[in-house]
Every structure is written in C-alpha cells, then in structure tokens.
Amino acid sequence: MSNPKSFYTLAIVTLLFILCAEARPQVGDTTVVRVIRAGKPIGLRDALTDRKGRRVLLLDTNEVVELSVESGVEIETSSDNSVRVLDNKYLVGLAPGTDTIIRFRNSSGDELGVDGIADLIVAVEDVDAGRPIVAESTFLSYKVVKDNFGKKFAQTFFVVQVDIRNEKLDKQFIVQNVSVIIDPNQCIGAREIYSNFDQDDCLTIFDTHFVYPTAQFGTRSEEVLGTGKADLNRSNRNVGFRILEFSAAMGTVLSGFNGVLGPDGVKGMNVLGTTVSAAANRLFPNTADDKFESLRKAQLSEDMIIKSKESRTINIFIPADRIFYDESWKMYIQPARSAKVDSYKFKVALDMLLLSTATGVLVDNDAPKVEVRSGDEVANQVTKFGIKNLLRLAYTQSTRVRELRRQLFREATSADVAVKSAAKPKLIRALSLMQQAAAADNAKLELSPPIAFVATEGPEALARKLEAAIRSAVSNAESEADLTQVTAEILRILEEAVKE
Amino acid sequence: MTQFIERKVRADLDLEDLENFCGTVQNMSVCKLIRISKKADEANGKKFNLAIFEEVDLMDDVPKPGLKKVGTGDDISEIISKQLANGKKFVFDAVIFVENADARVLGFR
Numbered sequence: 001m002s003n004p005k006s007f008y009t010l011a012i013v014t015l016l017f018i019l020c021a022e023a024r025p026q027v028g029d030t031t032v033v034r035v036i037r038a039g040k041p042i043g044l045r046d047a048l049t050d051r052k053g054r055r056v057l058l059l060d061t062n063e064v065v066e067l068s069v070e071s072g073v074e075i076e077t078s079s080d081n082s083v084r085v086l087d088n089k090y091l092v093g094l095a096p097g098t099d100t101i102i103r104f105r106n107s108s109g110d111e112l113g114v115d116g117i118a119d120l121i122v123a124v125e126d127v128d129a130g131r132p133i134v135a136e137s138t139f140l141s142y143k144v145v146k147d148n149f150g151k152k153f154a155q156t157f158f159v160v161q162v163d164i165r166n167e168k169l170d171k172q173f174i175v176q177n178v179s180v181i182i183d184p185n186q187c188i189g190a191r192e193i194y195s196n197f198d199q200d201d202c203l204t205i206f207d208t209h210f211v212y213p214t215a216q217f218g219t220r221s222e223e224v225l226g227t228g229k230a231d232l233n234r235s236n237r238n239v240g241f242r243i244l245e246f247s248a249a250m251g252t253v254l255s256g257f258n259g260v261l262g263p264d265g266v267k268g269m270n271v272l273g274t275t276v277s278a279a280a281n282r283l284f285p286n287t288a289d290d291k292f293e294s295l296r297k298a299q300l301s302e303d304m305i306i307k308s309k310e311s312r313t314i315n316i317f318i319p320a321d322r323i324f325y326d327e328s329w330k331m332y333i334q335p336a337r338s339a340k341v342d343s344y345k346f347k348v349a350l351d352m353l354l355l356s357t358a359t360g361v362l363v364d365n366d367a368p369k370v371e372v373r374s375g376d377e378v379a380n381q382v383t384k385f386g387i388k389n390l391l392r393l394a395y396t397q398s399t400r401v402r403e404l405r406r407q408l409f410r411e412a413t414s415a416d417v418a419v420k421s422a423a424k425p426k427l428i429r430a431l432s433l434m435q436q437a438a439a440a441d442n443a444k445l446e447l448s449p450p451i452a453f454v455a456t457e458g459p460e461a462l463a464r465k466l467e468a469a470i471r472s473a474v475s476n477a478e479s480e481a482d483l484t485q486v487t488a489e490i491l492r493i494l495e496e497a498v499k500e
Numbered sequence: 501m502t503q504f505i506e507r508k509v510r511a512d513l514d515l516e517d518l519e520n521f522c523g524t525v526q527n528m529s530v531c532k533l534i535r536i537s538k539k540a541d542e543a544n545g546k547k548f549n550l551a552i553f554e555e556v557d558l559m560d561d562v563p564k565p566g567l568k569k570v571g572t573g574d575d576i577s578e579i580i581s582k583q584l585a586n587g588k589k590f591v592f593d594a595v596i597f598v599e600n601a602d603a604r605v606l607g608f609r
Contacts, residue, residue, distance in 0.1 A: 053545030391513075391520035395564070398527035402558075405530075409558055467530075467558065474528040480510060480521055487528055 031073050031104055031112040033120075036066040045115050056123040057102075059083065059093030066090055072107045083122045093124040100124070134165040137180055137356035140315075141347075142333040157317040158324070158332075162356040165311035173306045180316060180356045181393060182210045182323075187353070205349040209328040394484035397491045404494040405467065412463035420459050427462035428455055430497035434469050437489055444489040446476040503555040505531050511538070511547045511597035515567045515605070518598070522551055523564040531555045532562045536607065538596045549596050565591070566608040569598060576606070583608045 034041035035057070048055040059065060066089060069075060075085045082098040083091055091102065102120040104112045114120060139160050146154035160180050166173040187202035306312050324332055331346040339347075408430070411423035431453050438447045451469045453462060470490055477486040507525055509518065522533045531553035540547045556562055566588055568579055580590055588608040595604050 050540060050545045050547055053540075053543075391517050391524065394524045395520040395527070398524040402527040402530075406558060471529060474525075475505070478508070480513075483521070483524060483528070487524060490528070 029106070029110065029112050031070050031106075031114060033073075033104060033114045034068040036068060041068050043115060044117065044120065048117075051123055054121060055117070056099070056121045057091075059091060059122055059124050063093045064090050065093075069104065073112065074105045074107070076103045076105060077101075078103070082124055091122060093122070096124050098124050134167065135162055135356045136165075137162045137354050138351055139354060143335060156320055158320045158322075160316045160318060160354060160356070161313055162316060163311055163313045164306055166306040166308055168308050171308055180318070180354060182206070182350070182353045183355045184210075184353065186355065187349075201345075202349055202352075205346060206353060209331070209346060209350075210323075210353070390484045391480065394487045397487045401470075401487060401491050401494060404491075404498060405470065407498065408466065408494070409463050412459035424459045424462065426497045427459060427466055428453075430466050430493055431462060431469065433493040433496055434466070434473070434490075437493060438473075444485050445473040447472050448476060504534075505529055505553040505555065507551045507553070508539075509536070509549040509551050511549060512600045513549075514599050515569060518549070519565055519567055522553075525551070525553060526562050526565070529553060529555070530558050530560075532560075532609065533565045533591065533607065535592045535594065536596050536605070537594055538602070547597055547600070563588075563609050568606045568608065570604040570606060579606055 033044045035044060035047040036042075037047065044057075045055075047057055049058050051058070057065070064086075067075065069088070075088050075091075077083050077085050077091075078101040079098070082093075082095045083100040083102065084094055085102075086092060100122050102122055104114055104120075106112055137160055139158065142154055145157065145159050162180065164173070184203055184206040187199050187206060320329070328346065331343040332350075334340075334343040336344075408423060408426060411419050412427060414420045414423070431451055434445065434447065435451050438445045438450065447469055449472075451465060453465050457465075473486050473490065474483065477483040505525070507521075509521055513521065518536070522536075526532055533551060534554050535552040536549050537552075538547065539550045566583065568583070570576055570579065576593075583606075584590065591607040591609050593604070593606050595602055597603070598605065
C-alpha cells in the first residue's frame with residue numbers, strides 16, 4: 001500500500017510543475033506585432049508583400065519602420081548588418097539586396113509566433129528604385145532655330161529640346177524612344193497649380209491651333225540632313241557645321257526614331273557630342289556634299305546612354321507642317337517686340353502643353369553593353385517612367401493602325417478592279433517595310449514565321465499576309481513598352497505604304 | 501472556332517493605363533477584351549493581371565474598354581445601370597490588381 005503522504009507530495013509537485021509550465025510561454029506561443037504606417041498601426045500580415053513567392057516586409061536602404069510589440073517582447077534580428085533593431089522598436093534597412101529573419105522572444109527568451117507567421121522576413125531593397133528618370137521639354141523659338149540653322153531650316157522644322165535627367169544613383173538609363181505630344185490635359189492639370197488658371201481659354205487655344213493631341217517623333221535623319229543640305233547649297237554658311245556645333249553645345253540631334261525609323265534600319269538616335277564634332281572637323285573641312293555625307297555617317301546607330309546622376313539634352317526636329325498651319329505659324333514666328341497678347345498666350349500654352357516621353361531600359365552602371373541588348377532580364381527592367389503617356393500614345397496610334405488596316409483590306413477585297421489593283425503596290429510596300437524592320441539590327445519587330453510573299457500574288461492574299469505579319473509582331477511584343485514600340489513602328493510602315 | 505488571346509499586364513498600372521493597354525491590344529490584335537483576372541507567377545510569386553481577349557473580325561467595331569473601380573459602399577447596380585444608359589455593354593466583374601493593390605473592377609465596352 002502506498003504512503004498517503006508521498007502521494008500528496010507527488011500530486012502537489014505535479015500540479016506545481018503543470019502550473020509553472022503553463023505560466024512559462026513555449027515556442028509556438030504567439031504575440032501581436034503591428035507595423036506603424038503613417039502613424040497608424042496595421043497588422044503585420046497586411047504589411048507584408050509578395051516577393052518571389054514569399055511574404056516579406058520590404059524596407060528601403062536606410063528606411064526606418066516602427067513596430068509595435070506587446071510589453072516584454074524582444075525583437076531580434078538574425079543579421080545586424082542587414083537589418084538593425086533600435087530601441088526594441090525600430091527596424092532599419094541597411095544592406096540592399098539582403099533578407100533577414102526577425103524573431104520575437106518573450107522575457108524568458110522563448111521564440112514567439114506572430115499572427116500565424118513563423119519567421120518575419122525583412123527584405124532590404126535598393127533605395128535607388130524610387131529615384132526617377134525625368135524628361136522635361138521646351139521648344140526653341142523660331143529666331144533661335146533661324147539663327148542656328150538658317151531660315152529654310154527654321155521654316156521646315158519645329159525644334160523641341162528634351163532634357164532627360166537620370167537621378168538614379170547606380171543605374172544608367174539607355175534611351176530607346178523619345179516622343180513629344182501636345183497634350184490638352186495639361187490645361188486641366190494646370191488648375192491644380194494655379195486656381196485662377198483659365199482652363200477654358202487654354203483648351204480654346206488648343207482646339208483652335210492644335211486640334212488633335214497627336215504624338216510627334218523626330219523626323220528621319222535623311223530628311224533633317226536633306227533640309228540642311230538644301231539650305232547649304234543656297235548659302236555660304238555651313239549649316240552642317242552649325243548643326244554639329246549646336247548639337248555639341250546644346251545637346252544631340254534626335255531623328256529617325258521608332259515611329260520614323262529609316263528604311264535602312266539605322267536607329268536614329270544620334271550621339272553628336274564634342275568628340276564627334278571635333279572628328280567631323282578633321283573629316284570634312286571642304287565640300288558641302290562631303291560634309292553631309294560625313295554628318296550622316298557621324299549619326300551613330302548606338303543607343304543614347306545617360307549615366308547615373310547625369311542629364312542629356314536631345315533636340316527633336318519635327319516637320320513644321322505637322323504642328324502648325326498659317327494662323328498658328330504666324331503666332332509662332334512673331335518676335336517678342338511685335339507680339340500681341342494672343343501670340344504670347346499661344347507660346348505659353350504651347351510650352352505648357354508640350355510633353356515629352358522617354359522610354360528605355362535601366363541597367364547597372366558597370367553592366368556590359370552586350371547584356372543591355374540581349375536578355376529578357378534587362379527587358380523586364382523597362383522603367384515605369386512615362387508608361388502612362390506611352391500607353392495613351394499607343395492607344396491613339398493603334399486606332400490609326402486599325403483604320404489603315406481596314407482601308408487596305410477593303411481596297412484589296414474591293415469589287416472595283418481599279419481600287420483592287422491600286423491596293424497591290426501599297427500592300428507590297430507594307431510587306432517589304434515589315435520585312436526590313438524585322439531584319440534590321442535593332443529590329444523593333446519580331447516576325448515568326450518570317451514574311452514570305454511574291455509580287456505576283458493577288459491583293460487579297462497579300463492583305464492576309466500583312467494581317468498575319470502584324471498579328472505576329474504584336475503577339476511577340478510581350479511587355480507594355482514593347483507593344484508601344486511595335487504599334488509605333490507598324491503605324492510608320494502603314495503610313496509609308498499608303499502614301500501616294 | 502473562336503480564338504482567345506491572353507496578355508500579361510503589369511500589376512502596377514492604374515485603371516487608365518489598363519484601359520489604354522487593353523484598347524491597344526484590341527486594335528492591334530483585332531480582338532475584344534472579355535475578362536481580366538489577377539494572377540501570381542508560380543516561379544517567382546510576382547503578381548500580374550491576365551487579360552483575355554476574343555478575336556473578332558477586322559471590320560468589327562470594338563469600343564475602347566471602360567473600367568470602373570468599385571469603392572466601399574458603392575452601389576454596383578447603379579454603376580452598371582449608369583454605364584448601360586450610356587450605351588456601354590457590361591463585360592466582367594472581377595477583383596484585379598490596380599496599382600499593385602486588389603480592387604474590384606467592373607469592365608464595360
């Protein structure tokens with residue numbers, strides 16, 4: 001028979017053990033942690049972001065996030081070099097590109113679960129990601145263009161100067177596409193800056209003088225040079241050198257880009273810096289024709305690279321007849337001394353409504369160039385900059401593309417023999433231009449399978465091949481930026497093809 | 501046979517961007533938007549929207565998609581009836597990513 005005293009002693013010891021065990025939190029016990037955002041606490045689960053299949057708390061480098069924990073709970077970091085804990089309250093992101101596990105312990109050192117999350121992973125990101133690429137544009141007055149390039153040139157081209165600033169700390173921006181648009185929405189936006197701004201007056205100026213917010217790209221290099229040449233042939237002044245000097249001093253000449261890519265496939269972003277200018281001096285000191293030939297050659301087919309924390313200025317030459325008509329032209333060329341208030345308002349509105357968009361890719365400063373041109377990884381880094389304007393522009397352009405496709409298809413399938421045969425050369429032109437664009441080194445279009453056609457094919461067959469080619473190019477344009485480029489390129493091709 | 505086209509769309513776009521993107525796809529691929537749904541890449545967890553289009557005839561007129569976000573307390577039937585009164589056709593009702601966050605969106609054409 002057992003001793004009752006021993007029995008009670010054992011029972012009491014067991015009971016005390018159970019009570020102590022319950023009072024002491026175990027691994028698997030939970031606590032409540034909140035993240036303070038904008039002064040308000042939010043649940044930890046809600047503060048996490050999906051990243052590579054994991055839910056993590058994102059921190060920029062040097063970003064401080066405040067946590068609210070229950071009394072007696074200690075915050076612990078697995079790597080002090082990556083994320084530091086200050087005052088048992090703040091998390092500070094230190095090393096970009098690193099992940100750290102944050103654990104919570106009670107006063108006895110036992111690990112606590114948080115809101116069903118076993119380990120809180122904090123990912124520190126590059127603060128650079130938030131630094132923008134900025135594009136600002138202004139137009140050059142008629143007088144400035146005339147003084148620099150001559151009267152003929154100034155009467156032919158409207159020059160927009162786009163300043164692109166790369167504020168990122170360790171990434172270079174490779175410009176692939178620059179366009180400008182005269183955007184009436186700026187009239188509406190201006191109200192937010194200046195409450196007395198006369199929005200209706202602004203919109204009336206737009207409606208009267210610009211009519212549609214059509215995006216403009218720079219003109220083809222051949223045309224810019226052609227105009228310069230025509231002027232040179234009539235004048236003793238060397239326009240070619242003035243272009244070079246002007247470009248070296250004020251920025252670069254942008255021409256023949258994207259929507260206006262030349263049939264030779266030469267990318268029209270020209271880098272005419274001081275080196276090129278000096279080289280050009282040695283290259284062509286004598287005849288005008290040679291100068292222009294050299295100037296053409298000097299227009300490098302490289303992408304423009306803007307290093308981190310640097311800016312570049314690009315001059316875009318837009319044919320004046322795509323912007324102005326007689327009334328607006330008069331206002332544009334009016335010098336300040338004789339300008340009436342209407343002319344002044346017109347110029348102010350033009351400057352305000354002129355928006356520029358630059359798109360390209362961001363790559364690390366030390367990335368080899370070959371990597372820039374190849375992998376999808378880089379393509380995936382297409383900057384968000386300007387995507388809104390790009391997509392707006394792409395939609396407008398795609399509407400025009402669809403009209404032109406319908407027009408060609410209608411003509412190709414017309415019962416009227418004359419209309420049908422007139423469609424054939426247009427379709428052949430369009431298909432040839434598509435082939436050239438796909439074959440160019442810097443191809444904007446990817447066609448799979450490639451287009452194959454013979455001139456003896458009927459208009460209907462050619463129209464169907466053109467449709468198939470366009471759809472192929474579009475389906476191969478995976479990203480939003482690619483789609484906008486393909487849209488602009490197809491628009492250029494179709495407009496060129498239907499030109500009489 | 502009806503052909504469908506799927507396009508991945510970035511999750512960070514706002515509604516206007518989405519409308520412009522889908523409108524561009526409609527015009528360029530000759531199709532009409534029938535649905536958008538939110539997805540996450542299985543490999544890397546990256547979120548995106550998947551827009552599904554149905555091919556149409558080149559001569560068909562397909563209006564630009566109109567997307568309306570449903571806010572808390574919004575009366576959905578009122579939004580729909582307003583759009584229908586404007587001659588729009590109701591296309592879908594889905595929760596998708598708008599500027600990286602979940603949003604209930606009604607699609608019209």
